[in-house]
Amino acid sequence: MARRTGLSPHVIRIWERRYGAVVPQRSHTNRRMYSEADIERFTLLRKAVDLGHGIGHVAKLPTERLRQLIALEGAPAREPAVASVLNAQRSAMSSAPAAQDSVHVEACLAAVRRLDAMELERAIARAAVALSRPVLIDQVLVPLIHEVGELWQVGTLRVVHEHLLTAAIRSFWSTIRSPQEALPGAPNMVITTPAGQIHELGAILAAATASAMGWRTTYLGPNLPAEEIAAALEFNQAQIVALSVVYPDDDPLLEHELRRLRHYLHPAIAIIVGGRAAQSYHRVLDEIGAERICVLADFRERLAGFRRQPDAPLATAPPPPAE
Numbered sequence: 145m146a147r148r149t150g151l152s153p154h155v156i157r158i159w160e161r162r163y164g165a166v167v168p169q170r171s172h173t174n175r176r177m178y179s180e181a182d183i184e185r186f187t188l189l190r191k192a193v194d195l196g197h198g199i200g201h202v203a204k205l206p207t208e209r210l211r212q213l214i215a216l217e218g219a220p221a222r223e224p225a226v227a228s229v230l231n232a233q234r235s236a237m238s239s240a241p242a243a244q245d246s247v248h249v250e251a252c253l254a255a256v257r258r259l260d261a262m263e264l265e266r267a268i269a270r271a272a273v274a275l276s277r278p279v280l281i282d283q284v285l286v287p288l289i290h291e292v293g294e295l296w297q298v299g300t301l302r303v304v305h306e307h308l309l310t311a312a313i314r315s316f317w318s319t320i321r322s323p324q325e326a327l328p329g330a331p332n333m334v335i336t337t338p339a340g341q342i343h344e345l346g347a348i349l350a351a352a353t354a355s356a357m358g359w360r361t362t363y364l365g366p367n368l369p370a371e372e373i374a375a376a377l378e379f380n381q382a383q384i385v386a387l388s389v390v391y392p393d394d395d396p397l398l399e400h401e402l403r404r405l406r407h408y409l410h411p412a413i414a415i416i417v418g419g420r421a422a423q424s425y426h427r428v429l430d431e432i433g434a435e436r437i438c439v440l441a442d443f444r445e446r447l448a449g450f451r452r453q454p455d456a457p458l459a460t461a462p463p464p465p466a467e
Contacts, residue, residue, distance in 0.1 A: 145178050149186040152246055154287035156186065161290065161420070162438055163203035165189055174298050181207070188214055200438055248274070248284045249291070256292055256305050264312045272320065277356045281349055282440055285313060289345045293390075293420070310345055317352050331451070333384040334376045336364040338401045346388035346419045353440050354386070357447055370401050374408035384450065385409070386416045386443075393424035406432035414450070418443065 146153050159165040166185055168176040188210040192202045195214070202210065248271035255264035271284045292309050295301040335351045337344055344366035351363040362380050364373070377385055385405075389398070402425070406415065417429055418437035429436055437443045 145176075145183065145186070148183050150190055151186060154246065154249060154283075154291070157290060157294070158287065158439075159186070159189065159199060159203065163199055165199075165203045185210070200442070249287050252284070252288050253291055256288075256309055257301070259305065259308055261308055261312060264308065265315065268312060268316050272316070277352070278440075278444070281353060285349060286440065289313075289349075290420075306343075310343075310348075313345060313348055317348055321352075321355055330358050330360050331384070332360040332362060332380045332382040333386060334362045334364060334373065334380060334382045335386045335388075336368045336373055336376075337366040337388045337390075338373070338398055338405070339367055339369045340395055340398055340401070341387075341389055341391075342367050343390040344388065346390055347386070349440065350386050350388060350418065350443060353443060354447060357444060359447065370404035370408060373405055377409065377413060382413070384414045384416060384447075386418070389417055389419040389422045389425060391421055393421035399425060399428040402428050402432055402434070406434075416443070416446065 145151075145156060149156070151159075160168070166178070166182045168178050168182055171177055185207050188207065189199065189202060191214050192210060193199055197213075202213070205213070248267065251267040251270070252264060255261075255267050268285075271280055275284065289309065292301060292306055296303065296306055333354055335347050335354065337347050347363065347366065351361045354361045360380075362376060362382065364376055373385060376382070402415075402417075409415070411433075415432065415434040416437055417425075417434050418440075422429070422436050426436065435446065437446065
């Protein structure tokens with residue numbers, strides 16, 4: 145599949161899970177089975193992204209519409225020989241970093257499988273030296289987290305493997321985090337997971353991303369009740385709260401917690417929600433005016449836009465809503 149589409153296995157899985165680009169059939173052993181139509185669709189999506197379209201904007205387009213888009217925008221404006229040379233150069237430039245990223249992911253995953261904490265920390269450190277912070281997060285840590293989560297779901301890995309990865313990433317972030325990262329006068333944001341959400345890897349990566357952009361981040365760990373989140377926002381005069389929602393994707397108590405949080409907060413305080421299960425709660429998120437973030441690139445874009453806006457007014461939390 146990767147060879148025929150020109151996409152790395154990790155990108156294929158992210159496009160499946162995050163964007164629903166295709167829904168492959170499964171064998172009796174739960175292995176993915178891709179059809180020719182799936183391969184064509186991934187190839188068209190890759191070409192659309194190469195043309196400058198965001199995957200989030202084209203992933204849901206019908207295949208025929210993708211064909212039309214590629215035919216319209218991808219027609220060579222140069223002589224075929226020139227276009228061929230340029231395409232080859234672009235392919236060579238993009239494939240080498242992707243291969244390097246994949247090597248780092250595989251090294252980390254091998255350490256996780258062996259429950260080798262020291263080797264996992266060394267593998268993450270090697271990736272940090274070789275790659276920029278955004279590339280490390282987007283192309284190594286995020287695919288690694290998804291891979292471990294998927295292997296846990298099918299029973300190949302155990303909960304202890306996920307805990308090992310969480311501890312390693314948390315430890316790594318604490319070593320690279322610096323108080324000097326925050327820019328003078330930088331706004332503050334609170335990052336956590338709501339009550340009942342115990343998986344914190346997404347929240348840690350969000351905190352690392354915001355810190356790298358110069359934000360003052362207050363990371364509170366996982367599983368925090370709405371009133372405590374609201375108190376942290378008030379104490380820190382924060383303008384944004386970022387929440388990671390991963391599992392489960394059908395918790396009615398979480399919907400209640402999100403409504404309570406919105407009630408506690410001043411209307412101008414932004415609530416940003418990301419994570420694997422965020423889409424499952426889209427109704428309540430729309431109801432409370434929260435923003436859903438699919439990928440960290442969108443998170444960066446939102447934070448950059450917020451920095452260009454005036455400070456949001458803050459207010460003391462009102463009394464809790466009636467139960």
